[in-house]
Amino acid sequence: MKRLPAIFLNSPKAQCSIHESGNMIYSAIRDSQKFEWDYIDLEHGRAVDVKKYACAIYNYHPGTMPYLDLARIRKSKLFKGVVILETLPESVFPLCPSDVFDFHLAIDPTIKVQPGHIYSLPRPIGKCYAPEDKQGEEIPRIGTFGLGTPGKGFERVVDAVNREFDKAIIRVNIPSAEFCDGATYGLQQKPYADYLVAIMKRTAKPGISIEYTKNFWSQEDLVHWCRSNTVNVFLYDRLQPGLSATTDQAIAAGRPLVVSDNTTFRHIHPYVQPYPFWSIKESIANGPQAIGDMQKAWNVESFRVSFEHALIDAAKKHQRNIQNETLNTPASVKWNSSTKLAKISRRLKRSIPKICNKIKVKVLKIDASDKPLPSYQMRYSGQKIADVLFVNHKNVQCGVHQYGRNMSEQLNKLSCIRLHYTAVDNSKEFLASYDRIKPSAIIFNHYPFTMPWLTQDLANGLSVLKLGFLHEMNDESVAELDNTLFDWHLISDPTIQSNRTDVFQSPRLLTNYCNYFPIPKIPTFGSFGFGFPSKKFPECIDRIQDEYDEAKIVLHMPFNKLVDSDGKITKSTVRECKSFIRKPGISLSIHHSFLSPKRLLDSLAKNTANIFLYDETISKGISSVLEYAIASRRPLIVNDCPMFRHVTSQVPEISVRNRSIREIVSDGISPLVPFYNEWSEAMFQKRWQEFFCHALKLHDHSNIQQGAA
Structure with missing residues (x-):
């Protein structure tokens, strides 16, 4: 069978995760039996003669190809697809326009396929090493790596290791990044990687050492580096699109993997329960099975088959005969050699770093909306799901109200309950919600000044479990509590020491946030x-x-x-x-x-x-x-x-x-x-689900300390 000519247009060669991901993709498809692939690093100003190709695939990203003439590409007859690396759970288009390319290849196995338009592809993980069990090492080697950008959680890795090990070596590799380092330097007025490592060293307790390297390795060398570690740990808390590519090499290395609940690891979560649902030691124990399952699902062969199916299916849906189609539009702008245009070209080329920095800041601040990204939902395999009514008061300009609002938003993420939120000012409004929902339990965000209507008579008339968030408590006031209003007392003060069986010490909660602002020049x-x-x-x-x-x-x-x-x-x-x-x-x-x-x-x-x-x-x-x-x-x-x-x-x-x-x-x-x-959202979710399973007598058969899904 004659192979169809096609071209893969990667982002410019650079120390950049977008370019490296393009290399991984091309390595996976270049030996195709259906397509004969040519490869080009699409540098600024380079013109490509695409007339001989049946199809072209761009590895487009606004931060690495700001010069690409999208309007010209949109109008062309070129049968063109685009690789999309930075997706969101509900969209593949946070950074890529949806109307320029004929079809879109999301390197995200969690995305829903829309034939002819959007295709979900597995991770193109290259040569894999069989998983090995390295439990019992006297001094474990904890690996973590990535580019020096906000939200990578390197300091959280150190704290997690502090909690579980008396002695350990944390190996952190943060290479320079051509499209990021300029934008991140101003965040702390120093190389951001140096700032991150300084925090790591200050955080490490005696017995925990930090080994810092700055190597930009080949894919093969990076896999070998991951393989030399006991476990590789990534505790991101960033708020931006895309799946993490760092875990690809860690999976290929065959070593256990620890990830956070961050949405960037949503493809990993079906196999590896995030920290702290699995501790580092539990992840090491469960690692071989989980890593083996991912290696079977994501590899070069499965990626190539899915990639080729997407191209052929897209051609059919667009009624393109890719065996005979010719392409007659340049892939990018071609600059002539006239003096005037040459000057314009040089000025534009000098401005590219500034443009990239501005775009990168826009990318980093993708969380500009108040709407949070979807977050991890802790596993729950119990058969019963309880309806729980959360009662707050209405005045939003109040610390008690805001605390209740924050609590309800997090409790709403639990999979063992259906949370119903209501804000009321009197007993009539409350009873209307109570009669409508018929809950199994009620949580009152209680403060006497804001809920004077919650009386003993009203509480006695409620035949369901009553839980009260209590404010301004101390050891003495907790000891004096009675059950006049509540069956369970919810106390958010970790310093209170109480042995009461009707008190649950709710963990404190930090809102998931990533700081992308530079430190001010004036204190x-x-x-x-x-x-x-x-x-x-x-x-x-x-x-x-x-x-x-x-x-x-x-x-x-x-x-x-x-x-x-x-x-x-x-x-x-x-x-x-x-x-x-x-x-x-x-x-x-x-x-x-x-x-x-x-x-x-x-x-x-x-x-x-x-x-x-x-x-x-x-x-x-x-x-x-x-x-x-x-x-x-x-x-x-x-x-x-x-x-x-x-x-x-x-x-x-x-x-x-x-x-x-x-x-x-x-x-x-x-x-x-x-x-x-x-005080992370994940720790909050973990402790509350365990509490609800106990207090509401829910039977959760998913053991969070055993094997992968």
Whole structure:
């Protein structure tokens, strides 16, 4: 059978994951018995004569091919397909236009096929080594690698290893990246990889060593490097499109694999339960089976067969006779040699890095919407799914309301329950929801001031399990609890020590967030909260001026409609704050908008550090403002207020009672790293599902400590 001529147009040759993925794809298809493939690195300004080809495939990405004339390609008669590497769970078009190419090849086995338009392909994993069991090594070698961009979770790998091993070697390889390093340098005013490794070294406990290399290896060498490790670990928390390509080499190496619950690993999750559902040691034990299953599903042969089927099927759907079709449009713009055009070409070529940087920032900030990416859903194989009603109050400009909203959004992700959220202001509205849903259990986000209608008589009339989120608790108040209103008391304070069987200590929760903002050139300190005297905003200003002659202070101080309806308290605090400015180099900005969680995190992420110095005589409850500050990935400065005890009990070095502001800032986020694992959405989901299975007597037959799916 005569093979059909075709051409694969890869992105320009560079130290870049897009280009390397193109190489993997071409390596998988080049020995086809149906197509005779030519290969080109489509550099800027290169013209390609495509008349002799029946089909052309572009490995297009806006960051690596910003110069491609998409309008010209759209109009051409070229039978053309495109490889799409950066997909989202619900779309393959976050970065690639949907109307330029005739068909689209998503290298994502989780995507739904649309014949003639979108095809889902397996990962093109090359030569694979048989899985081996390396349990019992005296000093395990933990491997992790990737380009130096935000959200790779390298510091989380160190914390996870700290938790499970007394001695280990963490091998991290972060090569330079031509299309990323320029854009990421400004994030910390230094090579971003160096910044990441510095955090890793600060985080590692005694006995855990960090080996840092910067090699851009061939695919074969990278697989050998992965194979020399006991286990390879990737705990990404980025918010951007695409499946991770790093796991391809780790799978080919035949070594156990640990991944996070991040959507970039959604193709891995059917085989490997993410951390912390499987610990590192459990992943090592379960690794050989899981890796073997992935090697069978994703390999060169399965990819080539799927790739060729997609091309032939697309041709049929588009009624293209690819055996006779000729292509008569250049693949990219061709530059003539005239002096004028040559000057234009040179200017454009010089501008390409800037264009790439701008596009890369756009790519990195793909999470601009408040809508979160779909997240991992913990496995649940029980037959019974319970209906649970979550009751909040209506006033959104309230910390209690926002806490309840955050909790409900996370509980809604559990697979063992169907969560029904309602916000009400009185018993009539609540009973209407209760009668309509007929739940098996009710969770009240309870605070006496916001739910005065929840009385003992009403609670006694409810024949289902009643659970109450309680606020402003301490050891004494927990010991005095009775079951007048609730069967279960939900306490979100990890410092409380209680042996009561009707108390569940709900884990704290950090919103999944990735900081893509550069550190400001002028030291900038942020804080937020209602403008009550107990927040001590003037003291924050005073402390900053003690150590800095030039700084910006940004305060978000929304009005509280419940307690300060006329705004008098807040306005008084504003006047006091302004009166505390005593240096000409200190600027103060105060804003009163009530920010959404996403906008609040963005605001905190733009600062050098965030500072909270509450009244140290207040001991009721704990403050949830610190979770936002920690999630923003910026240094955190606090005092010894008891409301911060859930943080300062673990990291006293971030308190101004122990160190100066400058010293705290110099440590960066390294003291906060343990919270990114302990208070992650995955840990929250794991503990709550275990609790519901116990409290609601659900029988989950999926053992999260055994084998892959």
